[in-house]
Amino acid sequence: MDWFLVCSECARERDAAGLPSVCECGRPWLVRYRGRTRGRAPGSGLSRAHGLWRYATFLPVSTDEEPVSLGEGGTPLLAVPRLGGHLGFSRLFVKDEGTNPTGSFKARGIAVAVTRARLAGAGAFTLPTAGNAGVAAAAYGARAGIPVRAYAPRSTPATILSQIAAYGGELMLIDGHIGDCGKASRAWAAESGAFDLSTLREPYRIEGKKTMGLELSEQLEWTLPDAILYPTGGGTGLIGMWKAFQELVEAGWVSGPLPRMYTVQAEGCAPVVRGFERNADGCDPWPDPQTVASGLRVPAPLGDRLMLRALRESGGGAVAVSDGDLVAAAEQGSRLEGIDLCPEGGAAIAAARLLLERGVLNADERVVLFNTGAGWLYREPAQLLRS
Helix, strand or coil: CCEEEEECCCCCEEECCCCCCCCCCCCCEEEEECCCCCCCCCCCCCCCCCCHHHHHHHCCCCCCCCCCCCCCCCCCEEECHHHHHHHCCCEEEEEEHHHCHHHECHHHHHHHHHHHHHHCCCCCEEEECCCHHHHHHHHHHHHHCCCEEEEEECCCCHHHHHHHHHCCCEEEEECCCHHHHHHHHHHHHHHHCCEECCCCCCCCHHHHHCHHHHHHHHHCCCCCCCEEEEECCCCHHHHHHHHHHHHHHHHCCCCCCCCEEEEEEECCECHHHHHHHCCCCCCCCCCCCCCCCHHHCCCCCCCHHHHHHHHHHHCCEEEEECHHHHHHHHHHHHHHHCCCECHHHHHHHHHHHHHHHCCCCCCCCEEEEEECEEHHHHCCHHHHHHC
């Protein structure tokens, strides 16, 4: 292997063999590579394949390894002039992750994590989920021929739960939030020997998620936007993209200022926003998390320190929006631009309006909003029949 692991907190190093979980200090491992892309021209060495594995030179996979894939990645970066004009932006874009297999950005991270775990001999998977990660894990587990158990809050949208079951996932419903699901999942992992695919409790979901940043840069012809607004629950995508931009700089493929990264959360569950505003190193658990955007209902993210570090290093920030505003923004954005926006994508739109009003964003900046999943996954079956 030409990659190794470094602890994100204590800087301890280890090789990447086996099925690594968190460091002994309890913090996530990060993958580091040994000069794969240095000295090459931008875009050189990329595969002709469509999607995530096009960026294999930036990923923890060897040339002789066959990844577990359903065609993830390659999602569109869409100019949204009508939505931008309505909000007051002249160069607004939406990166639509809802077009991924299984309907969300979770396909990226799970594809890479399952690939590495299968190659290392994992016999079963378990994870807590706010919904979309469970759908992706069930699908990629099926693709790999490995059983998956997903622990989800009982309040998770019914359509998402039905998708987990449709892919053959063993679904365990919990009265509580994703933190409660995490405790149950880790207990099952300890009892059964199933490998824990939880956010940041293994090092490879970040590597899959970082391809959003690699892909975004290529779609902008190896340049970067001025600002990125990212709906944040567990934060793997935010952490991964910031890692990707640094790797692109190291490779010499991009130059100039990196994007200002903005975390977007719901007012009913905003631990990262509160931690950022208090200038804290980490986040205190959010009591009684409540929001219709189930992907944002993460009260105690393990990647809190990494997220806050990325926000500050990038010169960005963190903002919370109300459920009413994020739902209305998703509906309006879908009608103006024909994009099937999920509630989390609506949160990014609502945040863009708020940050422009505050003077944090400028109307002529190139701003990218992330729609992290397909809106149809959040609609009850009766709503789908009426639509």
